[in-house]
Every structure is written in C-alpha cells, then in structure tokens.
Amino acid sequence: MKLNHLNLCVHDITEASDFFQKIFDFHLLERKGDAVAIVSDRESFTLVLSNTRAFGGESSTYPKDFHIGFYVDTAEEVDRFYDRLAAANIGPDHGPRKIRDGYSLYFNAIDGLLFEVTCLNR
Structure with missing residues (x-):
C-alpha cells in the first residue's frame, strides 16, 4: 500500500500553495479559486490544500504536536x-x-x- 495524497486544511490557499512550491519544490497541478489547490512533489505524492471556510466550514486548527x-x-x-x-x-x-x-x-x-x-x- 502506498500513501497517495493528503488533504491539509489551511486559511490561505495562495500562501500555502506558494509556500510548498517555493520552499519544498512542489508543483501546482490544479487550482480551484480560493477553495482548493493541488500540489505534488517529485516523488509522486499529492498534497491537497483546502480552505474549509470556502465551503462554509469553520477554520481548522491542529493539535499542538501536529x-x-x-x-x-x-x-x-x-x-x-x-x-x-x-x-x-x-x-x-x-x-x-x-x-x-x-x-x-x-x-x-x-x-x-x-x-x-x-x-x-x-
């Protein structure tokens, strides 16, 4: 079994997408406005960045050691x-x-x- 993708909830899709591209060399696969960005690394791992507020949800917070x-x-x-x-x-x-x-x-x-x-x- 191989992990294919992970969804990470963020507050600002542009900031998060730019960060993963600039700092970790991910590349943008798809962007859906301010709601979702899909980026991938060079090892075929896909990271879905989603803004839960764009879908009417609450802001996400992660536990202290996440x-x-x-x-x-x-x-x-x-x-x-x-x-x-x-x-x-x-x-x-x-x-x-x-x-x-x-x-x-x-x-x-x-x-x-x-x-x-x-x-x-x-």
Missing part, C-alpha cells in the same frame, strides 16, 4: 534547507541540530504549522 515531516539524504541538505528558509525570511527559532536518531530542523510556517526536515543517521 507536524509535517520531510526526510532528506544528508545533513548537508538539512543545512542547505535552513539557508533556503533564511533567504525566504522564514526564521526558525534555531538552526539544525542532532535530535534522537537524526539531524533535524524544526520550524513553523503557514498558519503556525510545525514542519520538520530530517536526515536520519544510517
């Missing part, structure tokens, strides 16, 4: 990602560091969501 994690192959890639965030004026509270079995960077972005970029020690 996060979105990405794995990269090397510690150098984590460092380069940190530099990419700095260039985009997205300032993590601290730089990458060794956490558990990996070298990780945590930061908050769109709607305060927590993101992780990690290289596992192999």
